[in-house]
Amino acid sequence: MKLPVASPGEVRAEAGELFQQHRGPLSLALSLHVIAAALGLAGPFLLGTMVDAVANGTSTTRIDVLAATLAACILAQALFTRAAVRRSLVLGEKVFAELRETFIARILRLPLSTVERAGTGDLIARTTGDIDALARTVRFAVPEILIAIVTTVLTLAAAILTGPFVAAGAIVGGPLLYAGTRWYLNRARQGYLWERAAYATLDGTVTETVDAARTIENLGLAGVRVRRTESDLAEAYATERRTLFLRSVWFPTAELSYVLPVAATLAWGAWLASAGWATVGQVAAVVLYMVQIVDPVDRLVSWLDELQVGTSSLARVVGVAKVPDDREPTGAAPDGEDIHADDVRYAYVDGQDVLHGVSLELRPGERLAMVGPSGAGKSTLGRLLAGIHPTRAGRVAVGGVELVALELDQLRREVVLVTQEHHVFVGTLRDNLALAAPSASDDELRQALDAVDAREWADALPDGLDTVVGSGGHSVGPARAQQIALARIVLADPHTLVLDEATSLLDPRAARHLERSLSAVLHGRTVVAIAHRLHTAHDADRVGVVEEGRISELGSHHELVEHGGAYAKLWESWHGRSPT
Template sequence: MSRLLPVASAAQARRYARDLIHQYPGLFRATISLHVAAALAGLAGPRLLGELVQGVHDRVPMSELDLLALAIGGFVLVQTMLIRFAHLASARLGERVLTRLREEFVGRVLALPLSTVEAAGSGDLLTRTTRDVDALSKCVRFAVPETLIALITLGLVVGALLLVSPIFAAPLLIGVPIMAVGTRWYLRHAPRGYLRQNAAYSDVTEGLTETVESARTVEALGRQRQRVDRTDVDLRRSWRAERYTLRLRTVWWPVIEISYVVPMVLTLLTGGWLYLHDLVTLGALTAAVIYVQQLVDPLDRLVGWLDELEVGAAALARLLGVTAGPPPAVTDVAEPVGNRIEVRDVRFAYAPGREVLHGVDLVLEPGERLAVVGVSGAGKSTLGRLLAGVHRPTSGSITVGGVPLGALPPDRLRAEVALVTQEHHVFIGTLRDNVAMVRPGAQEGEIRAALTAVQALAWVDELPDGLDTMVGSGGVPLTPAQAQQVALARLVIADPHTLVLDEATAMLDPRAARDLERSLAAVVSGRTVVAIAHRLFAAHDADRVAVMAAGRIVELGSHDELVAAGGAYAALWDSWQGGGGAMKKARPEGAPFP
């Protein structure tokens, strides 16, 4: 199972939320002021209604009763208008906060090292970018303002009830402890429950994603039952996690219901007894009963949205946990002097205690063509990914121009070294944007020159809208070879001085591979090239060959030197020549490296 990304602590989430709100102090104060004004306007109605009832009881003139009725209507109208503006202000504040949070989250995700993403798997990150973002969106848009309104209204209604008569606040002394104990119990258990629920859902997403992506392999190996069993296990775990949070709610909600039903009943009983003994007026009793009744709505809202707040808090903790801290600040990094790459005593382990590279030393001179060969599992691709900066060494160093490769920011790193594999992606958008995404300011002439270099301009000009044709999901489909040419055109725009090639054409049919190798030749011309050579014709054309075995470079030299030495490379070459004749013939005579 993949290792899940970390989760921020509750304190970190609260601090981040507080800092985020403080970025909009004016709008936040205006929102609070409008809600307070709306709540105050709502408090006038019960008091005036009590006076109206008392006036009817005392048989005051009808003109005074009419004025009281008009005043009640006026306050209702004012409250309605204030509520409208308060909700608009809340929505505006929520959208700005949510926009900032989403932008920062995207920045955090893009700043993640690729090795971290690969270790976590796609399911967890996919769940955080969809389910958790949606949950937080609902929380920011609705739960936060509704909870804020409920708290403000509760405080003001209790204050108004005390002004009517402190006696009427006595029943609250029974309901408040019930509510406090129940809520404290819920808040102690809910955060852990919702984090476990979201993590379990991540496992479900991860399993389903793996099954869909490897459907053909699953079918070919007859592992359908195993994948179904894996999904069943994940779903049971998710069901248990959701059942736990549901149990919390089924205990907490009835407790809250009791906590505000009991005060209402006691207020009616005690108020009636006090009125019968002439200790309170009918108007005061009416106002007090309405105020207690008014407590029900904000309490209902508080109960209903507090649960969403817990879900949102768990989602925020997971989103913040994508990186251990804030997005890395851009710091001054020493400028590389030259393009020389040095690998010194590099060791690497995907998991602690399980090294796959052991003390690798290598020097790449500018413009050199190096082929890395060896049997499967020797560590070739791992070394290539380290040279491209995808992974960082467990120990040792890799420098470019005297500067540690890992110290370079991602955009600068890709201007130095780029990894080219058979994996490629066409993003949703225009073909122009797909090519220029590595340097958005690239001019049309540069884009067309890059496409010309990889021999792609002819078919691009035949597209319905040329460079402005929509491609990617829902757009004009590109063949695998065309998609790879787009990826190579990006490299021409990025202009790195070193390329690490991990069988960029291995997954294409022979004819497409031959055409694409000619495109690739234009890209590698004049650059330092490291080719992870699974087919030895690349090694034959290289300046030097590095032979890897068990995570070490065991031989290093030119093709002719290594063949003459009669070592591991000579054995590989003899084996390839004897059993790979057909593959060798498939390569055009004099085809360019790699």
């Protein structure tokens, strides 16, 4: 599943809204640029006037006045340019900060089911590569393009006012520039979207390969992953060739289109001057204007290409907001802590159910273990019980209210899922724990650590709870990182907890001790444990065996062992002896 991409209309609407929000600062910055550009136009005009003055034998005093005026205009232009650039950069930083904050807010509101289906590659690419490209566009491309447009328009206007007949030579480059730019713009958006998508796929492949390196090595899948990476690289290479081809056609065409007017104006002006239709000063001024216009047009062409990259990235960033919500909160409050799954069906791919009419009642305060072969649907069922995924058919409800009808904050007070995936954020250990309970005291944080057998190593850290952990901080191994994640769950204090192989990274002895500690801490709470280690099932009140998307057996450990069915065989295989 790919995250959506915004349409050109939606991108324009987003950009228009941003400009509207910053209309005042934008108007001020543009006004300063207009003044700076207007002062820059005085140079060719004054030089042309000086040429005519010399040709007409005007006194040196007038020429000195013109030269002094030119110097004053240059100084004033430098001052206004500095102020304009500063205003533009400050505005760009503010706009980008708002875009980034809006994007993060949208990412955090994404349904977890969508995030899991989309995978990490596309999401990482949007939060890194696309945001970086957008930053360059907002900070530099947009201001430079606006400046270039203003300067170009004013320079053309000045050339026409100075010598309308001579300025006609500028028309030569117009058709070529229009045709080349139109050809490029018609193809650039799709080309850059293809490029960004290809790199998103490549990022996902590389990330998955690194994260699952041990599994890949153990299963002998290195060759498969190398071929997958090479295929993704080939796709990215093809996209780069495509966008490079577009630039290699457009750039030379554009450069020719704004160099031609200089030569055409010079030749045309020389003929007009010889025919008496224009003065030498007018020709000199207009030719200087044509030379002067080369820089803003060149910058416009260069940054317009960057703008295509930025708008493509903006389309991917804005596209996140198009993900439909998978929840329909009604504001109803659960009446009780019982959880019921009634005839639940779920499919990751349309028409291919992985759960087939599962019904289950969780008794408040019980320990339910779900076991079964890999791919049977245990984790999927656990995610439905935790409200991560909405059902395709049937319903999962807590206290008579469907989980998808609860606000996320309310849902997390009812039931929480913790998996073998975990993350330690950059910050202190206290900050990491307080994510689940911002108002918790240090004593409460230590009690949570104690509950998951992490108190001893946490107290031994250099600065205790104030020790900086995460990337660049104190190293925290996978097992301890998982203990931090479990401590957060203790602090969140839900009445129902779904553990999806939550202790899989701990050695069997530590995992068993940790699970027993959790059982003591979570007394009176409902616990659903999904695991391959069957000691969890042995200690549970009930065991559910999931096979091919159905609960094939449900009962206590001893009942299922005596029954001699699928669970008894699993127990015998895992325990290494006949079930007893």
